[in-house]
Amino acid sequence: MSSHKSHAQQTREWLLKQLENVGDKEECTLSIGQDQAVLIYLKTMTDPITVQEQLVNRFYELNDLDQYHNFVSSFPSVKEAKDQDELLGSLLKGQVIVCIGDQMYMFDALLVQGATVSDAKTENVIQGPTDSFTESLDTNMNMIRRRYQSANLKAEYMAIGKLSQTRIAILYDDLRVDKAVLKELKERLDNLEADVIQSASEIERFTMTPKWRLFPTMMLSERPDRTVLNLSQGKVVVVIDTTGYVILLPAIFNDFFTAMDDQIQLPPIGWFLKAVRYIGLVATLLLPALYVAFTSYNPEILKMQIALLIAGSRATVPYPSFVEVIFMLLAMEFLTEASVRLPKAIGPTATTVGGLILGTAATDAGLVSNIMIILVAAVAITNFVIPMSMMSFGIRLAKYGFIMLATFFGLVGIVLGIISMILYLASLRSFGKPYLKMFAIRKLTEEGK
Amino acid sequence: MVRSVYFYYLFLLNALMNLVNFVPRILIGDRFDGAVMGVMLAIPIGMLFMYLFVRMITKFPGQGFPEIFAKYLPGWLGKLILFLLAFVWFSASSVTLVGFMDVTGRYISPDVSPYTILIGFLAVVCLGARRSSESILYALEIILFIMVPLIVYMTYRAISSPYFQWDAVKQVLTYFWTAPTLTSVAAATYIFSGYANVVIFNRVFQKLRVRHYWAIALIGGMTAVMAMLAPVGFLGAEGAGFHVYPAFSTVDSLRIRYFIIERMIYIFYVVYLCLSLVNSIIHWHVAKEMVLGAIEKPVSRSQDRGPSQKKRDTKEWWILAFFSAAVMVGASLMDQFSNNLIGIWFLNMRLWAELLLLILLAFCVLRRRSRA
Numbered sequence: 113m114s115s116h117k118s119h120a121q122q123t124r125e126w127l128l129k130q131l132e133n134v135g136d137k138e139e140c141t142l143s144i145g146q147d148q149a150v151l152i153y154l155k156t157m158t159d160p161i162t163v164q165e166q167l168v169n170r171f172y173e174l175n176d177l178d179q180y181h182n183f184v185s186s187f188p189s190v191k192e193a194k195d196q197d198e199l200l201g202s203l204l205k206g207q208v209i210v211c212i213g214d215q216m217y218m219f220d221a222l223l224v225q226g227a228t229v230s231d232a233k234t235e236n237v238i239q240g241p242t243d244s245f246t247e248s249l250d251t252n253m254n255m256i257r258r259r260y261q262s263a264n265l266k267a268e269y270m271a272i273g274k275l276s277q278t279r280i281a282i283l284y285d286d287l288r289v290d291k292a293v294l295k296e297l298k299e300r301l302d303n304l305e306a307d308v309i310q311s312a313s314e315i316e317r318f319t320m321t322p323k324w325r326l327f328p329t330m331m332l333s334e335r336p337d338r339t340v341l342n343l344s345q346g347k348v349v350v351v352i353d354t355t356g357y358v359i360l361l362p363a364i365f366n367d368f369f370t371a372m373d374d375q376i377q378l379p380p381i382g383w384f385l386k387a388v389r390y391i392g393l394v395a396t397l398l399l400p401a402l403y404v405a406f407t408s409y410n411p412e413i414l415k416m417q418i419a420l421l422i423a424g425s426r427a428t429v430p431y432p433s434f435v436e437v438i439f440m441l442l443a444m445e446f447l448t449e450a451s452v453r454l455p456k457a458i459g460p461t462a463t464t465v466g467g468l469i470l471g472t473a474a475t476d477a478g479l480v481s482n483i484m485i486i487l488v489a490a491v492a493i494t495n496f497v498i499p500m501s502m503m504s505f506g507i508r509l510a511k512y513g514f515i516m517l518a519t520f521f522g523l524v525g526i527v528l529g530i531i532s533m534i535l536y537l538a539s540l541r542s543f544g545k546p547y548l549k550m551f552a553i554r555k556l557t558e559e560g561k
Numbered sequence: 562m563v564r565s566v567y568f569y570y571l572f573l574l575n576a577l578m579n580l581v582n583f584v585p586r587i588l589i590g591d592r593f594d595g596a597v598m599g600v601m602l603a604i605p606i607g608m609l610f611m612y613l614f615v616r617m618i619t620k621f622p623g624q625g626f627p628e629i630f631a632k633y634l635p636g637w638l639g640k641l642i643l644f645l646l647a648f649v650w651f652s653a654s655s656v657t658l659v660g661f662m663d664v665t666g667r668y669i670s671p672d673v674s675p676y677t678i679l680i681g682f683l684a685v686v687c688l689g690a691r692r693s694s695e696s697i698l699y700a701l702e703i704i705l706f707i708m709v710p711l712i713v714y715m716t717y718r719a720i721s722s723p724y725f726q727w728d729a730v731k732q733v734l735t736y737f738w739t740a741p742t743l744t745s746v747a748a749a750t751y752i753f754s755g756y757a758n759v760v761i762f763n764r765v766f767q768k769l770r771v772r773h774y775w776a777i778a779l780i781g782g783m784t785a786v787m788a789m790l791a792p793v794g795f796l797g798a799e800g801a802g803f804h805v806y807p808a809f810s811t812v813d814s815l816r817i818r819y820f821i822i823e824r825m826i827y828i829f830y831v832v833y834l835c836l837s838l839v840n841s842i843i844h845w846h847v848a849k850e851m852v853l854g855a856i857e858k859p860v861s862r863s864q865d866r867g868p869s870q871k872k873r874d875t876k877e878w879w880i881l882a883f884f885s886a887a888v889m890v891g892a893s894l895m896d897q898f899s900n901n902l903i904g905i906w907f908l909n910m911r912l913w914a915e916l917l918l919l920i921l922l923a924f925c926v927l928r929r930r931s932r933a
Contacts, residue, residue: 413827522670527834535689539696549699
């Protein structure tokens with residue numbers, strides 16, 4: 113008997129060892145005199161009311177271990193565990209492990225956070241889950257745990273911000289994570305000096321060096337499926353209370369051009385979509401600059417007909433090409449900004465006013481050329497092809513750099529810009545990982561294994 | 562830490578650069594005076610240099626020349642040699658930059674002042690040279706992956722063109738057995754000199770292992786042949802000698818029919834501007850690190866971040882500012898003729914500098930063995 117008992121204890125110890133560093137694990141001992149029962153469960157995955165009423169309150173009401181034993185085993189859904197692995201698996205599924213003497217029961221108290229979860233707003237996909245993170249840390253943890261049922265998923269809780277004391281959780285897969293990244297992240301979070309932290313991007317800003325960057329080196333995501341995919345690739349996730357976004361790191365350039373669609377669609381289509389995004393990147397960065405270079409410096413580069421076409425449509429335009437480009441691009445930026453702030457009801461007005469009136473009227477008046485309108489439209493559309501908004505905003509700003517270079521140096525300036533941008537991106541590091549590098553994805557997955 | 566594959570990139574970049582710089586002009590100038598045999602001789606010589614260098618440098622894993630010299634040479638000698646080598650690297654890039662400034666003014670932007678263009682070049686090169694060695698290699702990889710397909714396409718178009726005169730090529734090949742001049746051998750061996758950048762980049766190679774020497778020899782040989790014979794095929798055995806930039810004149814005779822750009826030369830120019838800027842960045846990075854190694858105590862890379870970093874940054878800026886000023890002054894003094902002359906001097910000097918490099922390295926290897 114005694115050896116049997118120690119077996120149950122061994123199992124419990126094994127279980128707790130597996131759950132080392134899992135911050136949302138709860139172990140709760142209920143005792144009446146000598147007799148005691150132990151509950152082990154994950155706080156974020158179980159319904160606290162069920163646990164409290166059915167397991168804790170009932171224990172003290174019955175006030176007798178044998179009766180409690182009968183009570184627990186009388187539930188139709190309650191099962192006795194066959195082995196350790198089943199026990200661990202069910203725990204991760206949101207069941208409560210009830211240890212009474214040498215018996216271990218699995219009590220179903222799964223909490224499904226569905227009511228408060230809303231659809232993804234900034235990262236849409238065509239087919240695939242639409243749920244997105246909420247402002248509650250526990251709900252978010254629940255959503256991640258439901259998709260990633262492994263004891264290797266560790267969660268460490270911290271509080272940051274001197275005044276706000278925002279709760280955050282650092283999540284990672286213990287076997288796949290790069291320990292150096294984790295260590296550096298913890299150091300940076302410890303050294304974080306800010307009074308109030310309210311959003312994921314603030315952490316991004318306060319922890320990254322250098323502070324002046326055009327491109328994000330951490331990814332903000334509101335999609336649980338992307339988060340889980342990244343966890344399985346060995347990345348670290350920071351879940352923050354009071355914000356609907358989590359931070360994924362390290363993030364490299366290519367990550368910002370990945371959408372969850374790539375995983376959902378068939379592989380060739382996924383590759384095609386990715387290629388489209390990179391073409392979009394080149395187009396949105398270079399088209400306006402090339403327009404300036406070709407009209408003001410090197411019309412002879414283009415085929416004769418095209419050069420004449422552009423010159424013809426620019427015949428009425430009374431100022432140099434770079435003024436025209438900046439004028440139109442600014443108009444487009446105003447439009448984009450306005451449509452973000454406008455209430456939903458008057459949103460379509462902006463598009464009508466901007467698209468139809470500004471576009472056609474400006475050409476009719478001879479203030480801008482027809483080709484310029486096409487170009488601005490192309491730039492605006494291709495800019496939003498980039499799936500992650502932080503990156504697409506960085507690119508939106510970077511294209512003005514190219515326009516400036518083209519204004520001063522012509523085609524040479526654009527080449528200078530491309531070289532500097534590649535060098536700049538290649539010199540950035542995201543937690544020690546090179547930001548822009550050929551074949552970076554293959555490398556990461558190899559390291560992940 | 563990077564993998565050995567970046568060694569091939571360094572070689573490839575240097576080899577490709579030799580399709581446009583003064584090497585083809587020198588080879589074409591000597592086309593009736595043994596340039597063909599010069600190329601044939603250059604392949605084994607260049608490969609031998611590369612092989613010996615790689616064999617020796619792998620004895621010093623993770624160390625650049627400044628660290629090696631500090632350890633195995635007397636202080637003053639090490640510093641002197643570092644300065645000398647830095648000068649070689651610096652002059653390699655500055656001749657390229659000044660040459661490209663001239664090409665830009667001639668073919669692309671006649672309305673922009675050449676000095677404005679040069680300032681643009683220098684700004685990018687200075688900013689680029691300050692990046693870490695790894696970052697520069699990553700950028701090099703990406704740029705090569707974009708540019709090499711274009712170069713292959715242009716080469717294919719040139720050779721498959723109906724206007725390519727094989728007779729002219731055959732005529733030049735009849736001078737195969739003419740004894741080569743030293744200059745043409747020196748010029749042709751430059752194609753294989755990409756390995757020399759490893760003197761600094763060895764710091765970041767995880768475990769340098771070079772195989773496929775045959776592929777390197779093949780690509781190098783093909784580059785040399787293309788550099789010399791493509792202009793001959795287009796401009797004629799006699800006519801090729803009359804052009805200042807034979808490569809540009811050759812590509813300018815190609816037309817793209819089905820694209821929005823009609824003349825091949827613009828694509829060629831963009832490709833080679835990118836390559837020569839990256840090449841200059843690499844050369845300046847090497848030169849800068851050598852000067853830094855000569856005027857500073859060797860610091861291990863792990864200590865890079867710290868209060869001494871700021872001092873180092875200032876020194877870096879001063880070195881790069883000095884380089885830039887030297888190039889600006891040089892550009893204002895030089896014309897096409899003297900730039901070409903300096904190019905020839907440089908190529909001859911480089912051959913001996915490379916020999917010196919190998920001898921020094923061999924000396925350090927011996928010192929290391931005797932100490933061990």
